[in-house]
Amino acid sequence: MSTKQYLVPVLALSLIFSGCASTSTNAEKGAAIGAITGAILGKSTSNHKNKRAIFGAAIGAIAGAAVGDYMDKQEQEFKRELAGSGIDVVREGDNLRLIMPANITFASNQSTITASFHQSLNDVAKVLSKYNKTLLSIEGHTDSSGSQGYNQNLSEQRAESVKVYLMHQNILASRLQTTGFGELRPMVGNGTVSDRALNRRVEVQIVPNQA
Secondary structure (H helix, E strand, O other), rough: HHHHHHHHHHHHHHHHHHHOOOOHHHHHHHHHHHHHHHHHHHOOOOOOOHHHHHHHHHHEEEEEHOOOOOOHHHHHHHHHHHHOOOEEEEEEEOEEEEEHHHHEEOOOOOOOEEEHHHHHHHHHHHHHHOHHHHHHHHEEEEEOOOOOOHHHHHHHHHHHHHHHHHHHHOOOOEEEEEEEEEOOOOOOOOHHHHHHHHHHHHEEEEEEEEE
């Protein structure tokens, strides 16, 4: 099972629990999701002992009942540190999503992070360092302009650039995974200039590493 396969089911399950148990406390949702996440991460240990060791030992884990409170506090710190930066902080169950629009991260058709965005990424790294019991999926997205192959490659390069920058800020590589989606997952249609700008983005999915 790949790192991507570890993260995607956890993201989906957290959304399910968020929608179906809106009256539950964060602690209760955390306990429920934690049990399922543990089962997912625990599968195939006989074939992936080294990868399991990375996830189990390289970073700390959160007990299921404590996940909600841990992510509550992390969410508030992100919102405080990133206020006015242009990065949106979105809560999805017990996961967080940072939406980084391309107009503040990369020049047109480039994968090098702009100097003006360094401080915002430094602030992201500051919070990630403090709340280090999480796994991150860094995802690149483009609009539909240009060929699909070009867009796919650009989205992968941009996600990788964010990963490398965070690693330079002492975020463990074992916490980070990158994926490029190209033009396949637009937020809105690509019919207007403003809509295409919304679709050009990098998203960082932040998932608690649960005991």
